[in-house]
Amino acid sequence: MDIVHPFTKTILSTSENFILVLDETGKILNKNNAWNNSKHASEYTLLMTENSSFTDLLESTHNYEQLDSIQQVLRGEIDEFRKEFTCLIEKNDYHYLFHTYKLKLSSDRIGAIIIYSVYKKHVIANSETTSILESMTDAFFSLDKHWNITYINEYGKTLLSKVHPSFNYSNSESPSLIDTEFYPFLQQVMLENKTQQQEIYIPSIPTWFEVKAYPRAEGGLSVFFHHIAERKSIEKDLRSFAYYDFLTNLPNRRMTYDILQHKIKNDEPFSFFYIELNGFKLVNDMYGHARGDAILVDIATFFNQTIKIDKVVARVGGDEFVIFTDEVNNEQLSIIANKLIQDFQQISESISVPSIPLSLSIGISRYPEDAPDTDLLFRYANIAMYASKKRNRNNFSFFERTMIEELERKVNIENELHGDLKETTIHFVVQPQFNSKTNEVIGIEVLTRWIHPEYGYITPPEFIEIADNSGRIEELTKYLISEVFSKVSRWIQDYGFDKPIAINITPKLLGNRKFFNDLIHFIQYYRIPPQMVDIEITENANLDTDQNILDNIAFCRKHGIRLSLDDFGTGYSKLADLVDFQIDKLKIDKYFVDKIGKETNAELILHTFMNLAKGLKCDVLAEGVETKEQVDYLNSLGLTYFQGYYFSKPISLDEFELNYLQKKL
Numbered sequence: 001m002d003i004v005h006p007f008t009k010t011i012l013s014t015s016e017n018f019i020l021v022l023d024e025t026g027k028i029l030n031k032n033n034a035w036n037n038s039k040h041a042s043e044y045t046l047l048m049t050e051n052s053s054f055t056d057l058l059e060s061t062h063n064y065e066q067l068d069s070i071q072q073v074l075r076g077e078i079d080e081f082r083k084e085f086t087c088l089i090e091k092n093d094y095h096y097l098f099h100t101y102k103l104k105l106s107s108d109r110i111g112a113i114i115i116y117s118v119y120k121k122h123v124i125a126n127s128e129t130t131s132i133l134e135s136m137t138d139a140f141f142s143l144d145k146h147w148n149i150t151y152i153n154e155y156g157k158t159l160l161s162k163v164h165p166s167f168n169y170s171n172s173e174s175p176s177l178i179d180t181e182f183y184p185f186l187q188q189v190m191l192e193n194k195t196q197q198q199e200i201y202i203p204s205i206p207t208w209f210e211v212k213a214y215p216r217a218e219g220g221l222s223v224f225f226h227h228i229a230e231r232k233s234i235e236k237d238l239r240s241f242a243y244y245d246f247l248t249n250l251p252n253r254r255m256t257y258d259i260l261q262h263k264i265k266n267d268e269p270f271s272f273f274y275i276e277l278n279g280f281k282l283v284n285d286m287y288g289h290a291r292g293d294a295i296l297v298d299i300a301t302f303f304n305q306t307i308k309i310d311k312v313v314a315r316v317g318g319d320e321f322v323i324f325t326d327e328v329n330n331e332q333l334s335i336i337a338n339k340l341i342q343d344f345q346q347i348s349e350s351i352s353v354p355s356i357p358l359s360l361s362i363g364i365s366r367y368p369e370d371a372p373d374t375d376l377l378f379r380y381a382n383i384a385m386y387a388s389k390k391r392n393r394n395n396f397s398f399f400e401r402t403m404i405e406e407l408e409r410k411v412n413i414e415n416e417l418h419g420d421l422k423e424t425t426i427h428f429v430v431q432p433q434f435n436s437k438t439n440e441v442i443g444i445e446v447l448t449r450w451i452h453p454e455y456g457y458i459t460p461p462e463f464i465e466i467a468d469n470s471g472r473i474e475e476l477t478k479y480l481i482s483e484v485f486s487k488v489s490r491w492i493q494d495y496g497f498d499k500p501i502a503i504n505i506t507p508k509l510l511g512n513r514k515f516f517n518d519l520i521h522f523i524q525y526y527r528i529p530p531q532m533v534d535i536e537i538t539e540n541a542n543l544d545t546d547q548n549i550l551d552n553i554a555f556c557r558k559h560g561i562r563l564s565l566d567d568f569g570t571g572y573s574k575l576a577d578l579v580d581f582q583i584d585k586l587k588i589d590k591y592f593v594d595k596i597g598k599e600t601n602a603e604l605i606l607h608t609f610m611n612l613a614k615g616l617k618c619d620v621l622a623e624g625v626e627t628k629e630q631v632d633y634l635n636s637l638g639l640t641y642f643q644g645y646y647f648s649k650p651i652s653l654d655e656f657e658l659n660y661l662q663k664k665l
Contacts, residue, residue: 018116020048024074024109026055054114066098073102073112079242079254084197101242104252138224143186145219147177159209159225163202182211182225189213189221199228208232247293248300251314256322259312260374264367271333273323274363274381275303275340278393280319282356291353298351306343307336322381328366330398337362337396345394361389362396370399383407409455413463417472421479426450428480429650432660433502433621433643436631441660442641443500443534446484447650448476468506474515477505481519485526487653492527495661500534500562507538511548516555523559530560536587538566557582567623568609583618590624593644596633603633610637 021030028048035048048057058067069081082099097117105111139156141149152160164180177183185198197212211225243255251259263270277299284292296315303313303321311325327333344360352358363384371377380399387403388395416424430444450458467473481503491497509515523530535556556563564585588609595602613620622634625644634642651659 018118020054020114021103022054022070022074022112022114023105024111026053026070026074028052028054029111066100069098070100070112070114073100074110076102076110078102102254103242104254138226140222140224142216142222143177143220145190149177150220156225159227162205163209164204182223185211186213186221186223189215199232245315248297248315250300250321251312253314253316256312256314256316256324257374260324260367260377264373267368268326269328269367269369270324270326271328271364271366272377272381273325273337273340274365274378274385275321275323276361276385276389277319277321278359278361278389279352279356280358283353283358286356287353295351295353295358302344302347302351303340306340328369333364333366333398334396337364341394341396359393360396361385361393363388363399364396365399410466413452413455413458414466414470414472417463417467417470417476421476424450425452426476426479427652428483429652430484430656431643431650432648432656433641434647436635436640436642436647441499443502444656445502445536445643446480446504448480449650464506468508473506473509474512477503477509477515478518478522481522484653485522485528487657488528488532489526491657491661495657495664497661498529498532500532501528502534502536502564504536504538504566507549510537510552513548513552513555516552519561520559531562534562534564534585536564536566564621583616585619585621586613587643588620588622588639590644593622593624593626593630593634596630606634606637610639614638 016034017032018034019032020028020035023029028051031048048054055067055070058064058070065083066085069078069083072078073081080099080101082097084097097115099115099117101113101115103111103113139153139159141152141156141160144150160180163182177186181200181202185196185200189196193215195212195214197210200209200211201207202209207227207229209225210228211223214222216222243252243258244250245252260270260272280292280295283295296319299321300313300315303323307313307323307325311323314322316322325336327336340362341360344358348358363381363386365371365377365381365384367377370380380403383403384397384399387406388397391397427449429447429449431447432441433443433445434440435442448460448464450460450463452458464473464476467476484501484503488497488501519533522528523533553563562584563582564587565583566587567589568586586609588606592602592606592609596606610620619641620639621641621643622630622639623643625631625634625642625646627646631642631646
């Protein structure tokens with residue numbers, strides 16, 4: 001797959017300079033036609049092909065300074081490097097300007113653009129070189145020590161007449177350079193008696209020239225100059241490419257850093273908004289990147305138009321934007337953040353796609369109050385943004401020092417989850433499920449608990465979310481299954497236990513076929529009847545957005561595994577999901593149970609749930625039942641399956657065995 005931007009390809013194909021595009025390892029992604037057409041073949045030019053390593057070539061030919069500069073760019077230590085070098089080609093000394101820029105290949109890959117500008121040094125002293133001078137692509141003239149032009153080629157005459165309309169050359173009269181833009185530079189070279197090169201802008205044309213002046217042994221100068229308008233245009237475009245987001249034309253992360261560092265250097269207080277677009281990844285997944293790109297362009301326009309005070313808006317990631325403003329008053333910043341959120345809610349439906357709500361999470365850091373440098377301002381605003389995301393969508397948070405402590409806690413928990421789980425204090429409990437009419441156990445739900453030696457009780461939502469986001473949820477869930485199944489296997493042998501065992505599966509794990517293959521392996525290894533395994537799916541799992549999830553649900557059905565929809569009524573799954581996926585059980589969330597006797601609307605919803613379950617011919621179980629009044633009301637609706645403290649709190653596997661298995665013998 002070609003990852004070089006079409007814009008870069010245009011530069012490659014049109015430039016007369018020698019250009020290479022390298023990937024992050026130093027391999028050549030593209031080179032322009034100048035290399036193929038060059039008469040100045042160097043010692044390694046012919047060895048260069050696409051996918052060959054340019055850095056290896058530089059090392060083998062001992063071009064260590066160029067090699068080191070490219071590697072610094074690829075490591076992100078510098079953004080660009082520029083220097084003049086000399087090489088021997090066809091027994092002549094050629095000079096070339098070596099220039100390398102950092103190039104962003106993708107969101108997480110940095111490459112480099114290498115530009116060589118080659119020219120030959122000539123010091124002209126006699127008339128035998130006239131034919132050469134006239135055939136040059138450069139303009140040329142020579143001066144004596146009294147500033148008289150001793151020779152000028154035809155191209156030089158043409159260009160100098162454009163530089164200054166009164167510059168008319170004749171053999172009898174030497175035109176003056178004093179009124180031209182070249183004069184200050186040439187005067188400096190004459191005084192310092194040192195070869196120099198300079199780019200000079202001529203506003204009267206307007207265009208750029210590159211001028212090279214060489215002191216002559218007998219006094220005076222030899223001067224070469226030529227148009228570099230095309231090169232300056234390319235350099236301008238390259239700079240634009242390096243500093244602006246190609247999609248939205250907003251400043252990118254690199255330019256954002258430069259602006260912030262400039263403000264910090266001048267000790268200018270400012271505030272920094274880090275904004276993430278919630279729901280955007282789902283848009284790309286369901287509707288494609290073209291639709292996603294169109295939304296990003298609309299959002300960039302929205303940000304620029306919404307805040308009327310002085311500000312800079314930039315795009316620093318796929319769905320991440322930043323805004324920084326000179327406003328530092330917390331009250332005013334809160335007004336700005338609230339306006340962003342409220343205005344975005346009003347326009348989000350018009351720029352979004354059906355069924356996917358978009359929202360903002362905003363984190364705010366301030367200079368110099370929160371951090372003294374750009375890196376920390378980015379980091380702290382990002383931390384505050386995630387705090388907003390955790391609290392709720394469409395929210396904003398100011399950075400606070402306590403957030404660092406929370407982050408350190410999260411990192412420590414994540415590190416422990418990446419170790420041997422048996423060495424942690426993670427353990428498992430079960431909460432029995434009951435038939436209220438017979439008071440018999442109809443199943444158990446397995447729950448994970450963690451009493452940490454430093455942090456004390458860590459709630460399941462906290463460490464399960466960390467495990468899910470860090471990629472450790474599969475190992476944690478398989479550890480649960482292994483520990484519980486080994487116990488249940490013995491209960492089956494010793495007590496004839498045959499009740500369903502409910503295991504919670506996170507939405508991310510639902511799409512993992514390897515996990516479900518391992519689940520079948522555990523079932524077979526511990527000889528657990530598949531119908532005793534009850535997979536609980538939370539209602540916020542978007543069952544219809546991932547083909548892998550659909551396939552895995554069908555896989556479970558094929559092997560006789562039960563499916564329950566957990567937290568029913570609080571998520572956003574469609575009623576069609578209940579039909580398409582043949583749910584065995586609906587688990588009514590504690591939120592609705594707590595409203596019994598308090599809110600009529602909640603009781604009406606419970607009526608609806610029961611009617612829905614009857615139509616779908618699936619069981620219904622109420623979670624979080626704590627009072628007899630709740631049990632009696634739900635019984636009146638025909639609901640008899642319960643789970644909650646009124647019947648039993650979560651207990652250890654040994655307690656369950658003692659209280660509900662051994663005592664029945």
